[in-house]
Amino acid sequence: TGISDNQTNLANLVSAIISDVEARGDSALLEYAARLDNRKASTLKELTLEPKDFRAALQRIATEDRRALESAAERIRAYHMHQKPDAWSYQDALGNSLGQRVTPLKRVGFCIPGGQASYPSSVLMTVIPAVLAGVEERVMVSPLTQDYNHDMVLAAAAVAGLDLAYCVGGAHAVAALACGTQSIARVDKIVGPGGLYVSEAKRQVFGRVGIDMIAGPSEVLIISDGHAEASTLALDLMAQAEHDSSSQALLLSPDERHLDRVEQALAELLFDLPRKNLIRQSLENRGGLILCRSLVEAADLANRLAPEHLELALAEPAQLLPRIDNAGAIFLGASPEVMGDYNAGPSHCLPTQGTARFASPLGVYDFVKRSSVIALSDRGLRQLAAPAARLARREGLEAHARSAEARLIRSES
């Protein structure tokens, strides 16, 4: 089919870019930056920004913008502080000491879109959890140019605590982070949103480096009992729909008249929105106002869809909450999804396309890794050697068995 041909072409193209950057490093990266990001430079240094550049941008933006970034960052920090996994250990009855260490990743790369759309909020949402995790080096790639929106991105980098930025984007930037070049140190993990090239490149380098997730179109599912203002819910649906034409905005309610009111409100509120064509298109493509028999049926459907965002626009949201198994972020009562995008505190990097069945919001836990720690006592070695050797021999692994039994001899002597 045409779609899978396109996917194969994209995969081949991205694979060629990665091989090229891996083989030729900086010079390949500079060529792709000139060709694909329209950024001509003779050295990578020209495309490199540092904390002083971020601070300068923070000075340039309007005071109200700076305050909005700083207060959002503070709330994001307060929320994510709760997410750091703790190390632990215990002694068992044999005197063995067993536990798990938690250590930060050393170097993380952040992909931030920087073309027509630029999202300072994504800088806050991705970099702040990494700082809290203790990641030593935080490096952004983004095809930034010089305009006010990009100043907002750089200002967000200052507020979040970024260490370095390279003004390149796309698959070549992902390749440089994953493989390293003469100028760019290889990272341990690559996170952050991106278009088709960035997503495919992340998929291909997964394994050499960690990645967060492959983000798909954004989604909201609203379950409403009909008590909320129809116009408010209509705006929540349209906020989702304005992302792009494949965004999904669904409203489920057992109240038919309420659905009618929301439909009317959509029609009324659409006319003066700058992205009205896009909104109309995505509502037609993937939107829906759905009559359900009960709130419980709505919750069951939500679990099947596992939406990125779930609004429980209910008088008593806490009653339905225990029935919800699968959702990236759950907004109770009047809480709107858009505050989750900016300044409620939780991450806006959430699992999409049904992956909330198994995946979690981006968090501090994504920037640490665990190591098991095993210190067996003499008594432990003595007791565990024989059964370990027995199981090893059942698996045909004689050297394993003898390695275990060597401890038996040792602890007897």
Place this chain on the structure above:
Amino acid sequence: TGISDNQTNLANLVSAIISDVEARGDSALLEYAARLDNRKASTLKELTLEPKDFRAALQRIATEDRRALESAAERIRAYHMHQKPDAWSYQDALGNSLGQRVTPLKRVGFCIPGGQASYPSSVLMTVIPAVLAGVEERVMVSPLTQDYNHDMVLAAAAVAGLDLAYCVGGAHAVAALACGTQSIARVDKIVGPGGLYVSEAKRQVFGRVGIDMIAGPSEVLIISDGHAEASTLALDLMAQAEHDSSSQALLLSPDERHLDRVEQALAELLFDLPRKNLIRQSLENRGGLILCRSLVEAADLANRLAPEHLELALAEPAQLLPRIDNAGAIFLGASPEVMGDYNAGPSHCLPTQGTARFASPLGVYDFVKRSSVIALSDRGLRQLAAPAARLARREGLEAHARSAEARLIRSES
């Protein structure tokens, strides 16, 4: 190159198998089972095993084998109980309630090798954490035949708490779990080790379902100060080397004579091991006895390699431990890696090939997912609406801004 041609062929073959199983379900699966697993059956029911079958196998095996499985399971359970992430929530100064729920995945598939090698220990290591996480349905795929080793696998399934097993393996089994068929319910995540086909299939279905990791050849790195018996360390190295010819076994020490003694012990102990040819081969391919200037230098090298298993065979292992950043599992003093394979308690499913830089042992945390929960107070809505709207407009998202501002109007009224 030849290697990348082979990879492309494998990828194409696996992709075709997945599409076929997705399109034709059970009948495709039965065809592949007959062709690739040598298991002829006319319905999937003939290839399905249930808890009563697992219990029957547990009765059939030797009492000592049963005891070894049960005591290992108990220790694995005791260790993994510490890993479950807790839900949490807090109220901020504005009266907003923010938190994170933790819910188990509903259905998980376990790939367990079942050809020439069969690993009952892998059943314990993968299924027990899922049970502790609260996963409702735990389904194994494994190309099992009827022999004693496979009775051990089924007995381990009884001990671990498996719900169902399908006697099919390879890419077609992964496809059935990921896509679902008429008889097999789609799972949310697929975990467990596998050969080339299983690994490539897991890579391809990643995104539709969760996967754990793509496991590579097994590795041990031993840092020795020379106080341990050379013969014991030689056995530890050979235990690693007997897995397959690409396994890696390294010993680092600042004590040259100690390295000589280990080399001699390797030569002496090799001769009567059943897998001596394999061991010799993998030691020649990827093994090494490496003289280093100091233990600190050895620790730095370990961090660069990020080994799956790290043994600190030191008189004072706790002194070097804080310098270790990257390792899947760390064994202190006389604790041997092989007890970690069976009955120390921690998982033997560990990150390989340097991925311990960013990845963790398989654990209870891999069988749950988190959801953010956001309940904003009237005061919270009022305070957060304006800055959220401001940031939304900077990102060109007017409907987002109005959705936030709708709360301002609401909470004023």
